[in-house]
Amino acid sequence: MIERLAVIGVGLIGGSLAKALRAAGAVGEIIGCGRGWTNLERALALGVIDHATDDPGRAAAKADVIFIAAPLGAMHEIFAAIKGKIMPHTVITDAGSVKDSVIQDVIKVFGAIPANFVPGHPIAGTEHSGVEAALVDLYQGRRVILTPLSHTSRKAIDLVERIWLVSGAVVTHMEAARHDEILAATSHLPHMLAFSLVDVLARMQENDEIFKYAAGGFRDFTRIASSNPVMWRDICIANRNALQFTLQNFAQELNNLANALNNSEGTELLKIFTRAKAARDRYLDGISDAGE
Amino acid sequence: MIERLAVIGVGLIGGSLAKALRAAGAVGEIIGCGRGWTNLERALALGVIDHATDDPGRAAAKADVIFIAAPLGAMHEIFAAIKGKIMPHTVITDAGSVKDSVIQDVIKVFGAIPANFVPGHPIAGTEHSGVEAALVDLYQGRRVILTPLSHTSRKAIDLVERIWLVSGAVVTHMEAARHDEILAATSHLPHMLAFSLVDVLARMQENDEIFKYAAGGFRDFTRIASSNPVMWRDICIANRNALQFTLQNFAQELNNLANALNNSEGTELLKIFTRAKAARDRYLDGISDAGE
Numbered sequence: 001m002i003e004r005l006a007v008i009g010v011g012l013i014g015g016s017l018a019k020a021l022r023a024a025g026a027v028g029e030i031i032g033c034g035r036g037w038t039n040l041e042r043a044l045a046l047g048v049i050d051h052a053t054d055d056p057g058r059a060a061a062k063a064d065v066i067f068i069a070a071p072l073g074a075m076h077e078i079f080a081a082i083k084g085k086i087m088p089h090t091v092i093t094d095a096g097s098v099k100d101s102v103i104q105d106v107i108k109v110f111g112a113i114p115a116n117f118v119p120g121h122p123i124a125g126t127e128h129s130g131v132e133a134a135l136v137d138l139y140q141g142r143r144v145i146l147t148p149l150s151h152t153s154r155k156a157i158d159l160v161e162r163i164w165l166v167s168g169a170v171v172t173h174m175e176a177a178r179h180d181e182i183l184a185a186t187s188h189l190p191h192m193l194a195f196s197l198v199d200v201l202a203r204m205q206e207n208d209e210i211f212k213y214a215a216g217g218f219r220d221f222t223r224i225a226s227s228n229p230v231m232w233r234d235i236c237i238a239n240r241n242a243l244q245f246t247l248q249n250f251a252q253e254l255n256n257l258a259n260a261l262n263n264s265e266g267t268e269l270l271k272i273f274t275r276a277k278a279a280r281d282r283y284l285d286g287i288s289d290a291g292e
Numbered sequence: 293m294i295e296r297l298a299v300i301g302v303g304l305i306g307g308s309l310a311k312a313l314r315a316a317g318a319v320g321e322i323i324g325c326g327r328g329w330t331n332l333e334r335a336l337a338l339g340v341i342d343h344a345t346d347d348p349g350r351a352a353a354k355a356d357v358i359f360i361a362a363p364l365g366a367m368h369e370i371f372a373a374i375k376g377k378i379m380p381h382t383v384i385t386d387a388g389s390v391k392d393s394v395i396q397d398v399i400k401v402f403g404a405i406p407a408n409f410v411p412g413h414p415i416a417g418t419e420h421s422g423v424e425a426a427l428v429d430l431y432q433g434r435r436v437i438l439t440p441l442s443h444t445s446r447k448a449i450d451l452v453e454r455i456w457l458v459s460g461a462v463v464t465h466m467e468a469a470r471h472d473e474i475l476a477a478t479s480h481l482p483h484m485l486a487f488s489l490v491d492v493l494a495r496m497q498e499n500d501e502i503f504k505y506a507a508g509g510f511r512d513f514t515r516i517a518s519s520n521p522v523m524w525r526d527i528c529i530a531n532r533n534a535l536q537f538t539l540q541n542f543a544q545e546l547n548n549l550a551n552a553l554n555n556s557e558g559t560e561l562l563k564i565f566t567r568a569k570a571a572r573d574r575y576l577d578g579i580s581d582a583g584e
Binding site for chain 2: 123124125126143145172182183185186187189190191192193194195196197198199200201202204208210211212213214215216217218219220221222223224225226227228229230232233234236237240243244247248249250251252253254255257258261262264266269270272273274275276277279280281282283284286
């Protein structure tokens with residue numbers, strides 16, 4: 001399916017795709033590219049990649065497919081490094097969790113979106129990172145959203161779609177703006193809430209005394225506050241427009257809830273809590289159907 | 293330690309205390325009281341209680357200690373039912389998750405807080421309920437907060453404290469208002485956030501389409517939105533004063549975050565995320581030290 005694949009950023013996301021494609025016999029050679037030689041050497045030792053380089057231009061030069069699984073903050077620099085080094089038939093795709101910002105970075109570097117560039121986002125991950133955390137079945141049953149533009153090559157879209165299907169994922173297409181709006185609500189807002197709740201609590205009492213009185217639910221609720229702060233700063237800034245709107249809406253919702261507490265019957269609260277429980281339980285049914 | 297214990301509300305909380313005291317050999321006879329005969333019969337069959345009744349007055353009449361582990365919305369009615377039926381030496385305590393509202397219910401019924409009443413709150417629970425979910429070690433290493441008043445009998449406080457220590461808990465004393473403020477932040481606010489996030493998402497798109505794009509973190513983050521809506525309506529209404537303040541503060545915090553997104557360096561965001569991650573990681577260290 002792919003003769004030579006370049007994976008730029010051989011961490012959990014890039015490493016897992018490399019493993020899945022290799023396991024499926026869908027790739028000939030894999031060139032890994034990254035900044036950290038320790039991680040690249042581990043990737044070589046684990047057999048996740050066949051060659052290693054710290055130069056995205058060299059990695060891209062002979063590849064038929066380039067998969068960029070780097071932090072959003074590094075995208076611009078990577079596009080600049082591969083510009084002019086790519087073969088005409090080469091298909092480029094990425095795993096950035098905000099699509100409009102990646103598209104803007106591409107436009108800044110290339111002047112326009114190349115027809116062979118297919119923006120993508122696999123909705124998968126664990127709290128671990130680095131190539132050692134990569135899993136051959138990370139994408140099994142997970143959603144991948146592709147946000148091609150109107151002039152994106154049909155052939156390029158088909159190839160990227162097959163790459164994800166072979167890796168076990170379910171592929172959906174939508175507009176970049178729609179993707180960013182959905183992810184703001186389902187992922188970026190929850191992270192903002194978890195980070196700021198923990199921070200508010202930490203500031204309420206010295207010596208973390210208050211955390212002693214946090215029950216089990218608090219642990220689950222705030223798990224995502226242990227995520228990488230730099231990565232999340234980048235994501236939030238990259239998706240600032242959609243996220244600002246979502247945050248302000250949610251703040252308004254909280255003020256409505258505060259007002260709803262004035263009704264001593266709690267009619268409105270019960271309505272919200274009941275609707276939410278039903279939706280959450282349906283969501284759980286949905287993911288267990290998907291074999292998760 | 294206790295000859296006759298009355299447990300009013302033989303669910304997860306009441307049943308677990310009964311089991312723990314029985315296992316420790318700290319109790320002679322246990323009288324269980326509840327509204328549902330099916331649950332009471334299960335409690336008898338499981339040996340969690342020795343006698344069953346649906347009349348709180350009868351349960352209280354011969355007890356040396358009365359433990360009320362009922363929903364907040366049922367407290368007033370239970371106090372009214374046991375009034376005038378209690379022996380002078382009998383010690384009463386409860387497990388209500390809001391302390392000021394329980395104290396107000398006691399005052400409404402008794403005119404004042406009896407010296408033998410020790411308000412309490414074990415910070416423990418699972419997502420399951422009913423006597424079958426009761427665990428002998430539910431309170432092992434968990435915090436119990438007692439909020440005695442200035443005139444509460446020292447002897448009564450000591451007995452309630454010993455009950456919890458024997459059950460494996462760590463006991464802390466504080467004022468009821470302080471308890472309600474802390475729990476508003478560590479428990480009631482997170483539940484409000486989880487319920488309203490799920491509800492906002494459910495309303496964003498028909499057919500729960502949006503939940504398909506929720507990643508793994510979302511599942512943990514919203515687990516508490518599967519909690520019992522009636523119980524949480526009661527808790528939120530009972531703690532409305534502290535919770536209203538906390539909700540409005542948090543809404544302000546979200547508006548600040550929305551503004552912080554305008555700074556393209558994300559300096560403020562990174563500061564908040566980094567502080568939160570550090571606090572969360574310390575919190576995790578803390579609970580693993582406690583053997584959880």
